[in-house]
Amino acid sequence: MNQANFPNLFSPIALGNLTLRNRIVSTGHETHLNEGGRIGDRMIAYHEARARGGAGLIMTEVALVHSSAVFVADPIRVDTDDCIPGYTRLAEVIHSHGTGLIAQLFHPGREMLASEDGTTPVSYSASPTPNERFHVMPRPMTPEMVAEVIAAHGDAAARMAKAGLDGVEIVASHGYLPAQFLNPQVNQREDEYGGSLDNRTRLIRDIAADIRAKTGPDFVIGLRLSGNELSHEGMDQSEMLEACARIAADEVLDYFSVVAGSSATLAGSVHIAPPMFEEVGYTAPLGQAIRERTGITTIVTGRINQPQDAERIVASGQADLCGMTRAMICDPEMGEKARAGRIDDIRACIGCNQACIGHFHDGYPISCIQNPVSGRELQYGTxxxxxxxxxxxxxxxxxxxxxxxxxxxxxxxxxxxxxxxxxxxxxxxxxxxxxxxxxxxxxxxxxxxxxxxxxxxxxxxxxxxxxxxxxxxxxxxxxxxxxxxRWPDFEGRDEAHVVDAWQVLQGQVNVGKSVVVADWRADWIGIGIAELLAQNGHSVKLAVNGYMPGQTIQMYVRDASIGRLHGLGVEMLPYSRLFGADEDSVYLQHIMSNEAVICEDVDTLVLCQGHTxxxxxxxxxxxxxxxxxxxxxxxxxxxxxxxxxxxxxxxxxx
The missing domain is CATH 3.40.50.720 (NAD(P)-binding Rossmann-like Domain)
Incomplete structure (x- = not known):
């Protein structure tokens, strides 16, 4: 197998006046590799590995255009000229490998994850509509502030043009500030930026126009948005299609970059980096609908981990380019391997989320459980x-x-x-x-x-x-x-029907109808064993020595798993320490009050107590x-x- 087997994926494509060598995109993603809010050697080495490995286009991670946009500690900022030298160095390196480079411009609005100094910052949005996930009540933006943020996007884009980048991407995905203006359930304004769809799309259209005016006709302008926010208060596909049609009519944008989900809710946030339980390429129909409605070049991202899948999506007309970000975190050489026909040599991403976005949420530099060189290129690159x-x-x-x-x-x-x-x-x-x-x-x-x-x-x-x-x-x-x-000592261990997770998975033991899963690690094992047994018809109680099931695992994996357990009727008992068992009961102890928690009519106790x-x-x-x-x-x-x-x-x- 060689490049001829991927004729669509490896065909060139134009974004405005920028011609890309292939359709493989490393989309913007947090790396925690910046140095004091600037791009330095670590981030340059990280992105260079993907350019060298065959990416056609690289987007740098979100960069804050305005002082009110701080949403994590030590973010990248593009609100002053201090950012230009780092971006200039990055552009020179990426372009030397024949890869395009676009910067994401960002304002989170009410989606505030953290702060720079530990105090809770004031967040701003279209209206004082609260955020469910982070429990943020934003302050409505004044007309003067709206104008200031619009101009800040254009000014930042001008800095990127001066640094030699090919373009910028306005981040309106996942419920961030531009999406908050789009959403009628969030935007309750009564001025020219609220009410009708024309008014609710005005912020994005004004930002795009300001960027174009300050950069020129050859500079690429893209818009990233969620084709469906998949949240109870989010915009659905039909609403987003109408919004895209209005935005496209201005003929300013060069492309749409389509994802799914929203940061505003736990359910929607799962789609920011969809775990392995989501179908491969499940967002492609969202991209196809926008592409067909607007006629604008479209990138689609979401669980596209193999070149075979990307080829199918491009060939079928669902998208023009494919975001394959985690695929290249796992194997930066994926593009070159596919082009050379070395398909079996590709280290395929498994969608575990552990060291990529999991590291970001924990405040650490990006990596990959299969490829620990990712994020450590300067240390282990050769x-x-x-x-x-x-x-x-x-x-x-x-x-x-x-x-x-x-x-x-x-x-x-x-x-x-x-x-x-x-x-x-x-x-x-x-x-x-x-x-x-x-x-x-x-x-x-x-x-x-x-x-x-x-x-x-x-x-x-x-x-x-x-x-x-x-x-x-x-x-x-x-x-x-x-x-x-690990089998800890506890009262009744030798008399009760006690088994461990390995024995259950290997089919070595019989498990009774009523089960208590005693989960000490609060990781994948206890939560997975509980789901497996519940699926198989057992009545399950999951007793966790922690404040929630899956406490130690990446939040998107954990939250989705807890949702499935709830749907299966699993009773979840947090703050529970295993104390003892007998022939029909399991005795727990609340880890804060030390009071007894007794589970009666239990047939089997399943141990998920870590390892020795x-x-x-x-x-x-x-x-x-x-x-x-x-x-x-x-x-x-x-x-x-x-x-x-x-x-x-x-x-x-x-």
Whole structure:
């Protein structure tokens, strides 16, 4: 397979006077790689990796056009000329790879996530209509402020033109300020910016006109919007189509960039970075409707992770270009691999949201659980070749061991991986068995391919002992033996019907009709086991040692999962510590009051109580006096993200 198999995806296209080499777009997304609100070496290296890897167009993340637009700590700002040098450097680098560069211009309105100093800022919107998700009551913008914000967009665009960028994108998606003016349920104004659809589209049209007046006819102007806000107070598809038609009639825009959802509600926010349970390319019909209604070039974004899917969407006329942002976070070389026909070599995104938008929400730089180089390009962008070829033994074929083996072999070592089970993957094999988590198994496929390309000798069904280690005679051992389910001591453990999550997933135990899931970690496991059992007809109580189910996982994944549990009738018991059990009851303790919480008529207690490191091999190689490196859960039970990152580091260290 080669470029001829993607004739539409790899055909050039014009956005105004900008010609792009292909239809692959890295859309704007928060990276937390800026330096004091400016673009520096880390962000340039991050975007350059995607330009070098084959992206046709890159959008930089949202940049604040006005002092009232601060919505997170340390945002990128384009409200003064201080921003120009960083954007100039970025444009020079991106253009050197033949890739277009567009900057997102942003004002969140009432969608305030955080602040610069910990105090709650005053937010502004079309009207004093409250935000449900962040519980913000905005202040209505005065006419003078509206004019100021319009002019601020044009001024920022002029700075981007001076910096050498190809264009700007007005961010009216996900319920941000321009969308707040569009929405009649938010916009209650009685001046020329409220009331009729013409008036409610006026802010966007005035912004676009001001940008055009301050930049010129060759500068690209795009508009990002949600084709359907998918929220109880959001604009639906028919309303958005009418708005797009009015905006397009001014003939100022060069393209629409279409997504779904809204930041204003928990349900709508899931679509900002849709997790793996959403269908591949599910937003494409929204883009198609806008494209057909307006005749304007259209980008569509939403779970388009593979070039095959992008080719289908472009070929069918649903969009002209495809936003493939997380696909390129996971594999920056996706475009070049597809162009060269190396489809099997693409590291496909699995939509887990853990280290990309999950890092953003936690205030950390962007990365990827499968590709820890993302966001760390300056540190790990190139692997140093091995100064001398060594024999490396990797023990354990979970994600951490697989990554370590692939990196060590790619550097030039002779590497053999030993996995005692007949299949690779470790706990990832179990994770993919949870409801709506099947795609997680892609991490096994991707890491297996990385090992094959690097020339790793993969030995499955291979139990190791001191003799087999001595026979292999390694120069160094990487231990990635993982962990096993933790069974804490509690009263009645040996008398009650108690099983663990692994046994349930592997079908090793019978589970009664009435179940209590005791979830200590508050992660994917407890919430997934509860959903699985409820789907299978069990009556389920989910007792969480935390303030909500899924407390430790990315909010879009968690919130959607809690919604499904509610729909299945699962009773959720937060603040619950496992205390004991007997033949028909489970005894919990409220972790704040220490009062008893008793669950009666229980047939089975399912333990989701974390894991215990498997250290026998570590002890063995230490006693043998061998150089060894530890990876993943055998150090301390955590997640696949830490295991893969530590595998990368171990592969570099040997």
């Amino acid at each position: 692997f140093p070749p091995a100064p001398a070829k060594r024999r490396i033994m990797v023990i354990g074929g979970g994600p951490g061991g697989m990554k370590a083996a692939a990196v060590a072999a790619a550097r030039g070592h002779e590497v053999a991986l030993f996995e005692r089970d007949p299949q690779l993957g470790g706990q990832a094999r179990l994770a993919q068995m949870l409801p709506h988590r099947a795609e997680f198994g892609g991490i096994i496929t991707n890491l297996t391919r990385e090992m094959e390309l690097a020339g790793v000798d993969i030995r499955k069904g291979a139990e190791v002992d001191a003799d087999s280690i001595a026979d292999f005679a390694p120069n160094a051992v990487i231990v990635a033996t993982g962990a096993t389910p 490191p498997s250290n026998a091999v570590e002890d063995m190689v230490r006693e043998m006096g061998l150089e060894h490196h530890l990876v993943g859960d055998c150090i301390a039970p955590r997640t696949a993200e830490e295991a893969v990152l530590e595998g990368l580091r171990a592969g570099i260290a040997v």
